[in-house]
Amino acid sequence: MxxxxxxxxxxxxxxxVAAAAPENRLPPHLPARPKGRTIVVGAGKGAGAMAKAVEDAWDGPIEGLVVTRYGHGAPCKRIEVVEAGHPVPDAAGREAAERILAMVQGLSADDLVLCLISGGGSSLLALPAPGVSLADKQGLNKALLKSGANISEMNCVRKHLSAIKGGKLAAAAAPARVCALLISDVPGDDPSVIASGPTVADPTTSADALAILEKHAIAVPDNVRAWLESPQSETLKPGDPRLSGVENVMIATPxxxxxxxxxxxxxxxxxxxxxxxxxxxxxxxxxxxxxxxxxxxxxxxxxxxxxxxxxxxxxxxxxxxxxxxxxxxxxxxxxxxxxxxxxxxxxxxxxxxxxxxxxxxxxxxxxxxxxxxxxxxxxxxxxxxxxxxxxxxxxxxxxxxxxxxxxxxxxxxxxxxxxxx
Missing domain, CATH: 3.40.1480.10 (MOFRL domain)
Incomplete structure (x- = not known):
């Protein structure tokens, strides 16, 4: 031959590609139905297809919102799919992130938050921290993309400039049970790096983020520097009790x-x-x-x-x-x-x-x-x-x-x- x-x-x-398709990988990992509500949220290039896979396989009521890249949506009936900017975040991503954060607040221990996380979520889930503007994040993101920084470095900076990444999404959902299904696009399959870890404790620090920006000679606006030098800029660290009810499940890997x-x-x-x-x-x-x-x-x-x-x-x-x-x-x-x-x-x-x-x-x-x-x-x-x-x-x-x-x-x-x- x-x-x-x-x-x-x-x-x-x-x-x-087929080996990582959400319709093939996601259904076996769905958690049990909760006594209360099931809220589906998520972000990433695979988020739309993941939401569709959940809808097709879930046997109870669901509601929620996921954000994906323009052109990467999927036809869902019960889960809203919003498209936004990637690799540079935009206003659509910021608005979607605000709505997602609001959706998971005020839940009870009987409720389930199902998080659908895949690569690209760092840009798509764009909710700037206090004192940091979307324009600040856009400028730094563009500079990082051109600098040669690796994905772990970029996401360290993104986490510390965010109000939703670095475990903050899962913390907002407490005391609800949180199950995050992840498709890995990062070396080593580190869940804290995938989409900047919105449901995962973060071992990096704000000082690390500043060091990365300095390493790659990226100009840091005064307001951004002030935020990164503030204790409030820190992400959730390993052992934080607000993350005790979180399960992170890797469903597809390189x-x-x-x-x-x-x-x-x-x-x-x-x-x-x-x-x-x-x-x-x-x-x-x-x-x-x-x-x-x-x-x-x-x-x-x-x-x-x-x-x-x-x-x-x-x-x-x-x-x-x-x-x-x-x-x-x-x-x-x-x-x-x-x-x-x-x-x-x-x-x-x-x-x-x-x-x-x-x-x-x-x-x-x-x-x-x-x-x-x-x-x-x-x-x-x-x-x-x-x-x-x-x-x-x-x-x-x-x-x-x-x-x-x-x-x-x-x-x-x-x-x-x-x-x-």
Missing amino acids: TLDPGKLLLDMFAAA QMSLDAAAEVARAAGVAPMILGNDIEGEAREVAKVLAAIARQAYHFGQPAPTPLALISGGETTVTVRGSGRGGRNAEFLLALGVALDGHPGISALAADTDGIDGTEDNAGALLFPDSLAKAATLGVSGKARLADNDGYSFFQSLGQLVVTGPTRTNVNDFRVILVTR
């Missing part, structure tokens, strides 16, 4: 998706090797390392003989210096292509499992051994586009963008490098 690299790469990505993709490779006669589910670092530097591993496999059969699929997940970062278009997956893939320089027998895919690479309309892209050469015939230089952070335009010129539309889930980035002979 002749191997079609492009088809296999796309099939593996589809399997990775590792689950990598395992599903590995099965597809195995069925096609290709040996899968999962390199890690939480790889971080500058996208172009990670690309150089993985290019070296792919070349070693091609020439020496190490770390495993070919045909081989090198699979990885996690979230790389991009320090933006150019003016081009492209998210971190396009950046990674173009850097991989430049590093491989037309090497035979090596193809790759890099895409975000939420269907959106950064702020563009693609999930990611495909790379083949002849991609750079084909682009050159069109007058498109891979090196020049990489220098301008313009991976999107590079792969668009070749018709090699991967466009899925919103997948309504999010378990971070998916990368696979296929090495054949």
Whole structure:
């Protein structure tokens, strides 16, 4: 059987996304019905689909509101789905967060708050702390996105500028029982980082947040600095009694998706090797390392003989210096292509499992051994586009963008490098 690299790469990505689909992952984890009311709240790119999965599986009365990214909604009848801005928060997200916080207050111990949390919730659940404006949060968010800060650093800052994150949503719901169902998009699956942990105790401090802003040379407005230097800016810490009735349940993780993709490779006669589910670092530097591993496999059969699929997940970062278009997956893939320089027998895919690479309309892209050469015939230089952070335009010129539309889930980035002979 002749191997079609492009088809296999796309099939593996589809399997990775399906493994994190809320309709597949959520129903087995629903808690028992309470004596009192069931309030459903949530935020994230998967929140709409999660709410729909709850509606389809729940056998009692429910009400509530979730907020998701524009275009990521789902048709719900009993749970309101609001769409808002991501990755930069907007007024719609702020208003939704205000309503969510109000909904969970004044409940009793007989009531249940079902929180549906997925990646993207940090921007979507945008309720600024006292003395901090939405404009302040927008400006700092934009600066963090361009700075090369990793997701844990960004969310540490977001928590300490928020009136709802860092455990504050769950605290507001006390004494009601709180069950949070989480889809992880963060390295290590740390629930306190996913959507900035609205139902989870936070071990980081306001001093940590200030240090992160200083580390990345981000200007801090005087009112924001004053808030972060105030004791009132602290999040809920481990052991806080207000969180004693909270259960946080991980229903989908990057590792689950990598395992599903590995099965597809195995069925096609290709040996899968999962390199890690939480790889971080500058996208172009990670690309150089993985290019070296792919070349070693091609020439020496190490770390495993070919045909081989090198699979990885996690979230790389991009320090933006150019003016081009492209998210971190396009950046990674173009850097991989430049590093491989037309090497035979090596193809790759890099895409975000939420269907959106950064702020563009693609999930990611495909790379083949002849991609750079084909682009050159069109007058498109891979090196020049990489220098301008313009991976999107590079792969668009070749018709090699991967466009899925919103997948309504999010378990971070998916990368696979296929090495054949």
